Amino acid sequence: MKLYQGMGPSSYRVRIFMAEKGVELPMVEIDFAKGEHKTPEFLKLNSLGQIPVLELDDGTIITESVAICRYLEETHPEPPLFGADAVGRAKVEMWNRRAEFELLGTIGNVALHSDAFFKDRLVQFPAFAETERQAVPKKWAWLDRELADGRPYLAGDDFSVADITAAVCGWLGEVFGMEIPASLENVHRWNERVRSRPSWNA
Structure with missing residues (x-):
């Protein structure tokens, strides 16, 4: 897996979530100031030009910070961060x-x-x-x-x-x-x- 992320609250939320889970992933820094979120290559990952983006090993793309966190919750259920019951x-x-x-x-x-x-x-x-x-x-x-x-x-x-x-x-x-x-x-x-x-x- 690979996480495309950068400055901003959405990426920060995912990084904190990962740290709470003890999950470490390769990260690709996306520089908004340089317009890296609007390159053709990145827009293939997220047509909205937004971060974070989680790319799974099979090529599946998950965008939106809460959706990424939900995936990580399912694959790393402890400790539960979306509720235990x-x-x-x-x-x-x-x-x-x-x-x-x-x-x-x-x-x-x-x-x-x-x-x-x-x-x-x-x-x-x-x-x-x-x-x-x-x-x-x-x-x-x-x-x-x-x-x-x-x-x-x-x-x-x-x-x-x-x-x-x-x-x-x-x-x-x-x-x-x-x-x-x-x-x-x-x-x-x-x-x-x-x-x-x-x-x-x-």
Whole structure:
């Protein structure tokens, strides 16, 4: 197998997931600044020109970070990062989707519609970016209220892919000047717990 990856939250999510599983794969670095994601060779792997891409030994291509993580979960089931039973899997799915929609989507919109890196890649709407930027603290405040019950991780007692997604959102926010508000003690305790794991440095 081979993983095509590079800078950005999606690749980071997969690398953390792999580290938690103890999975090591050959990696091909794709440089967005050099346009390597738009070369004819890469577009044969992913017609959308996005990373990460997992290429299996038989030539099968899997794109999208969660899909790649699900494949790795099936082939390396321990420790379970998508839940250990029906309830656990449902809760992890719920929290992973919430992290994607509420946090990643909002923070990502700020970056896409305000950062110069993306100005030639889409039509930017600065006013929309500012509206989303103002919403980010409210999203974290919502999560802080959810974590007020004292559970260690988003979906309960066990670390999961949902924690990876949400913590990477915190990292992405920092990159674009949207730090988690200091007053949100529950989020900060959870965030520190996730970042203390060896996989965070993947």
